Amino acid sequence: MTLPLDGIRIADFTQMMQGPWATQKLADMGADVVKIERPGGEWERFLEAGGETLEGTSPFFLAMNRNKRSIELDLKRERGQKLAREFVADADVVVENFRPGVMERFGLDYETVSEQNPDIIYVSASGFGPDGPYVDRPGQDLLLQAMSGLARYTGRRDDPPTPVGTAVVDEHAASLIALHTTMALFHRERTDEGQRVDVNLFNAALDLQCQELTAVLNLEREFERSEEGIAQAWLDAPYGIYETADGYVAIAMAPLETVSDALDLEELAEYAAADAYERRDEIKRLLEAETRTRATDDLVEALLAVDVWVAPVNDFHDVAEDPQVKHNEMLIELEHPDGGTFTTTGSPVDYSKTPATVRTNPPAAGEHTRELLTELGYDETAYKELVADGVVGTLVENDE
Template sequence: MPSAALDGIRVIDLSRVLAGPYCAMLLADYGADVIKIEQPGSGDPTRAWGPPWLGDQSAYYLTANRNKRGLTLDLKSAAGQGVARRLIASADVVVENFLPGALARWGLDYATLAAGQPGLIYCSITGYGQTGPYRDRPGYDFMIQAEGGIMSITGPADGEPHKVGVAIVDISAGLFAASAILAALHHRDRTGRGQHIDVALLDAQLGWLANVASNYLVGGEPPARYGNAHPNIVPYEAFPTADGYIAVGIGSDAQYRRFCELAGRPDLWDEPRYQTNAGRVAARAELITRLREVFAARPAAEWLAALGAARIPAAPINDIPTTLADPHVRARGQVQAVAHPTLGPVPQVGPVARLSETPATVRAAPPMLGEHTDAILREAGYADAQIDELRRTGVI
């Protein structure tokens, strides 16, 4: 195997549920040695978030914990805090998602640790960040989607607000956190100094409002819900065909003209208002009504073939089973399996980014609760008798 991009980097993962574990998993995919620390007896709450189950492991837990080693540790105990400090002393990165100030009570906050370990990179992922009037509120993906505006622009135009179908705030916060950690590692390579990274779920959600936020900041018009349509481009939405929906994204005037030609509807181009995107946006309701009649006249497969031949973006609207079975998805290695010591093959969605020299890999199944506790503690210098005593007293 080629060497991994993050070979030699050790990460202590003190996080739970999704945003933090997903961030740490991305670093593990790139080769970091990630040690996941969990509460003895219960572990990450997602271990109980089933069905579905693979054996006794929930599918949710299996989502974001591959390529890690697992250790149980009671951080509320003085002995557990001592073990954590010893492990962190050998680490480059800490990822945590406790409420602001919680870890300070145990001497595991950035200020305390960095005093003796100035190269430490410490990433805190919380609902609202380390500062501001909401800092002490717990953060949950659904609530952040509601409070952060995304639900106000998601769902049918005349229906109720909708959340995104996956925990996209958690996932995007994990992505922002991982990229910030990589930037901090580069900075440390140049200066020797670590730093504290503050990632808020609310900030992450605002960050990926992107053009929608810009539309409001520039234009002053509150964004509306458009269902599957685009606020700035027409036609760019789902259309019903004779036998099901397809997604069509006509992103330029030239594409729109080609569409009118292949549809046999020159009248839809000859109308001057329709010849520019700005005109089509202004005439959205009228034009979309006419286009829906056009698309309804032919089956989906016929439309997809014709649009593809004309280089007009269009796609079937697949369900999840169809997507995961797609031959292109499979050819890209986006569905993989990794061996588990008790469950057999564990299916996984593979790493996204392809690095030609240091590829990300799926090497190890998500750890069972405390699976690597003894090995990790021995590496840290604990004798077997000390490990036995930690176990006897419930610290591990």
Template sequence: MADNPVQPLSGYRVLDLTVMTAGPLGTMMLGDMGAEVIKIEELSAGELSRSMGTVYIGAQSVNFLSQNRNKRSVRLDLKSDDGRQAFLRMAAAADVVTENFRPGTMDRLGIGYDAVRAVNPRIVFASISAFGQDGPYAHLPANDPIVQALSGVMEMTGHPDSGAARVGTPMPDFNAAALLAFSVAAALLHRERTGQGQRLDLSLLGATIFSTVPRDGETLVTGKAPPRLGSGHPSFCPYRNFVSQDGIVFFLACFTEKFWSSLCKALERSDLAADPRSATNVARCANRDFVDAELQREFGRCGIDELLALFARFNVPAARVQDLAYALRHDPQVAHNKTLIEIEHPTVGKFEMLAFPVNFHGSPAQYRRPAPRLGQHTLEVLQDFGFDSAEIDRLLSMRVVAGMDQD
């Protein structure tokens, strides 16, 4: 885990109060880009995801390990007066504060945006919530699938006869995480140009609805919600899963007329290219049962290797449907892209995790630290922020802060 000081966000300090997935993943991205991310955790159990999920390496939750690298952990009692003052003292010397408490919680603790801005007018203060900081839903509890349900994403996912289905990955969380990293970086650039800090209000609901582009435009124009089509697509045909002769599922995507023409040539089916029911994409979408049935008959005559070779030769987009375990371990392009990195943790040893997905050719992501142990860096961080030994000892004796428990 080499340390390269010349990274896009080197020198910026982030106080991270977020928990679960959206916030921690977003701040991990900031850490991968060089920011100094300090994870503020509650005294007893620490961040919620430390004890979530069913997969652990030793005593460490993989849920936590996978989204908290490049951070230092500080245990701090934010409900106490001394804890609040310690946080504000740190915030005065920080660049960014991120939090995803229920709206209003930070203000009740006395460490909301106005309190932080009073000690640091240049602060970038990013709040993530399910629905936004105000409005009719702001007070309601929610998480990723609740937002999938409200946003329309769940209703458009699944098969017509099976009902709505949750998307397999935490898409709202990831969308909000990516927007957090982007927005914080943009706000820091704005501050460099103007000297002004600001508050950022991100919601999982807003990030998820934004991710429906271009389904949003189609819905607004037609007044109709996208239908559930399984692996199919409301605006393109053929664009769905098919099955080869040897029973392998693959996805075929003819999203331009050029690809459709190439597919017809590959299958030697000029009749489909000329048939009024399938000559254009609009016609194919109106007659998708006919088109899909004709293609499935053709595909059922060939094994998957033959089909994929044929599609590649004629430049037709297609791919075997792989599970995640196979994709991560065996797909040659995934391996070529260096998607996995290996990190060594002081208690669990070496483990693999996903690399930062953007290749900065001049300032690549650096993996300086594994996910921290609870309170691992409390003392050194307080020293970094100017607390002297007597102050630290007093806070420790009062249980306002805590270091790392001994195993």
């Protein structure tokens, strides 16, 4: 089977989430992603989850680096930079997420690379873009949740600003990188033109909130979070999370009359539609007093029967046992680079002709050093010299 990106070579200089998750998405669709890491491996390999790793490797790294080949290069040294330029000369795409100016110091900036490889797609991912007043600031998910307003509008009225419980800005930026890399490749297929593509976390955070920003900046009113935790500052009750006798449920947009009939809660029907926003906290308290008397499964069944948009609030163990998750085959088992297996997410999108594949497991740091140098024309003597000199990191067990 030929995958959509078979034959596309990506020189991947990224680390942490914004870049690596994007390049994994491209690798799942067939791209040959060469992960160029610093000696010892990129930072994400060592990022602990609650103070723990999985057999010495971060579970975060394992989640975002399958289907890639790894080489360690010391880009602070001239010989390392020369090797990197050799990889870039043969690549279709470069993806990097260093701070602005770093790739230029390495002689790997777009202007230099495009002189050598004019049809290159050069994707630069950063916190705020390649220039502007914040160009030297650190770009990180929590900081961008704060700066973009996302944290300010999440949570209850009297709570401090509340971040989302996942790196949602990084995640959206990664999807934007994957999407717009393929768009640039499609443009090149039509025109033979390479180009630079810039993606940044600040823009991604604002893009995530397109409807909310449009509402706030164009309606002549102020929005604030509700006292009782209506899930968005601009939506009516009953939109939110409700405690049950044995857990929680989420109720989305729903006519109060329908919810009232389903739960035999006459008082709820007395709130006219015009009151659903201004009196949303009263409605939430009234409805939650009822939901707390009912088991989660029974409540979900009763509301689904009248087409109310409702769902149980799961933890990740519940998710793993969910019948739809199993039907969709969204959780997969892969081999750990140091032995054993681990469970992670698969591709979220199905193709009828060219489904995403897992061809290789996440690599050990520098696992494909010899293989990749051989492809560049380096013989065994040159390979060992580069290793001994520290230009390509150290030998790994399966590369001796």
